[in-house]
Amino acid sequence: MTKKELNTFLQSTTNKIKDNVLSKVYDQLALQPGLRANLNPAFPYPHKLRVGIINNCLAVEYIGPNNDNEDNFNYEGVYNEYLDVYDFLGVEIKHLKCISLPIQTNIENMSFFLGDSMTYLTDYFYDLTQLPYEYLQFDGFVDFSKPTEPIFVSNTNFFWTDEEGLLKIKHIDFLEIFPRDEEGNVYYQDTSALDNFANFIINYKVPTYKTELHGILNEFIELINLRDVSEPQITKFLSDNPKILQLAFGVNELNPEVLLKWQYNTDKDDLKPDFLPIRMDGYADLMEFKLPYLKRNPMVGTPERRHSSFEINTAISQLDTYEEWCSQKINTDWLEQNKNIKILHPRRFLIIGHSKDFLKEDRAKLRNKRNTTVFTYDEFIEMTRFQLYRMR
Incomplete structure (x- = not known):
């Protein structure tokens, strides 16, 4: 894919998302402001939208928090056949010896502590009892880098230590992953699927987001x-x-x-x-x-x-x-x-x-x-x- 082709694909995909998903979420939020309390903080309009055509999938990351009164947002595209989803996200954990479990289901409200991150956090006065997450996993993670069907990742964190032993953190507000077809082609959802996605986001509740903080x-x-x-x-x-x-x-x-x-x-x-x-x-x-x-x-x-x-x-x-x-x-x-x-x-x-x-x-x-x-x-x-x- 040339740079021009990537830009064309990125522009087309971004416009489809904005017109068929984000604007509908925005309109619904205007009608029902109370939705904000449990609406994913990357919606209706994200702080940044990232689209990646990588290894064996298409990844779309919605990065919060948003400004409910601003419909402009930054976006970028990545095309690299050698990257996997974790490379795309900036979760650099290949140097770590940790258990991975390939999974083909959606991942929600999880935190993974890899490498020496847990020792690091407890050294720094970190109180695990305050974590609002439903599932915690230590020294292991569910591997969504090789999807065989579309999945999403919501409200999920990775804590790990890099090769120099420094703490790293990646928060995923919302991530869509679409496997590439047998010919290696990438696609995004059609209009009807996007309508369903908009309705899903409107009704999909996440733990309360404190915008003022x-x-x-x-x-x-x-x-x-x-x-x-x-x-x-x-x-x-x-x-x-x-x-x-x-x-x-x-x-x-x-x-x-x-x-x-x-x-x-x-x-x-x-x-x-x-x-x-x-x-x-x-x-x-x-x-x-x-x-x-x-x-x-x-x-x-x-x-x-x-x-x-x-x-x-x-x-x-x-x-x-x-x-x-x-x-x-x-x-x-x-x-x-x-x-x-x-x-x-x-x-x-x-x-x-x-x-x-x-x-x-x-x-x-x-x-x-x-x-x-x-x-x-x-x-x-x-x-x-x-x-x-x-x-x-």
């Missing part, structure tokens, strides 16, 4: 991408909009910027941690947000004597001071009596930088030697996005 997350992403953003700005935004932080870490009570006063005479300044999140046992932890952009490498030195940089050391030293305050019973008794917050042997969480800034081994060393779990901004955002799309 997506807007808040977008504002946060915009904020942290400002080069002159300050730490107080970040903390204030999260304090004013606690739900996205609660979603990411699975906690309900955050206790932002609680003033910790020393309960004896000292020259030390009183303290104000960014957050004292309450874990499931009722005790608080320490959580500090720093800037998303590091000034230099977080770890320095030779391979034999690799250690944290001044920037990281300064942030960890701040957590050291908080923990020093928490280690003295006169202080913690005052905190419980006056703020109704219990704290004892708190875990320490530092949100700073991006995943590309840290090696997996470096973060493990910080946990083991400095008692600090480093969580990056892109991980925080992906965790929030994963949770906010599907809240029961």
Whole structure:
């Protein structure tokens, strides 16, 4: 298929989808606004539409969230005989040793944890009890890369670790897969099938989608991408909009910027941690947000004597001071009596930088030697996005 032929096919397919599916879903949503609560967030008009002519199938991915008041959307086409569905989706798991089960049925409301992703997530304060998904599968997945009949994938997640050990996440809002025929030809649905598909989407309920929280997350992403953003700005935004932080870490009570006063005479300044999140046992932890952009490498030195940089050391030293305050019973008794917050042997969480800034081994060393779990901004955002799309 030439580039011109691909563009013609893409334009034709996109127009058919827009005219026969998306516009009908839009019209129905206008008549029944209450449908939004359980309508897939990639409809009526997706944030992006991807069409792939690949290996042995035609794949159409609807990527949310959408803007209900905007009928324009981005789209792109991919033609590559060597790609399978997972390549098309960007789910790079071929390097992993995990169980795959070929399947020819629709896949709905599932989460797959592959590689070291589960260890990775639990290291980062991730609470599985908050997952709203119906089915969880560890170290295995249903393989839909070789379909023999049309199927769809809805509200499904892949968590995995790449070849460098970094966490990766792919959320699938809605995906259609059509096998190619014996001659290798690709096709899309006819008009009557598209009408049926539109009706299906209108009546197909997914767990409640909280649209207002997506807007808040977008504002946060915009904020942290400002080069002159300050730490107080970040903390204030999260304090004013606690739900996205609660979603990411699975906690309900955050206790932002609680003033910790020393309960004896000292020259030390009183303290104000960014957050004292309450874990499931009722005790608080320490959580500090720093800037998303590091000034230099977080770890320095030779391979034999690799250690944290001044920037990281300064942030960890701040957590050291908080923990020093928490280690003295006169202080913690005052905190419980006056703020109704219990704290004892708190875990320490530092949100700073991006995943590309840290090696997996470096973060493990910080946990083991400095008692600090480093969580990056892109991980925080992906965790929030994963949770906010599907809240029961």
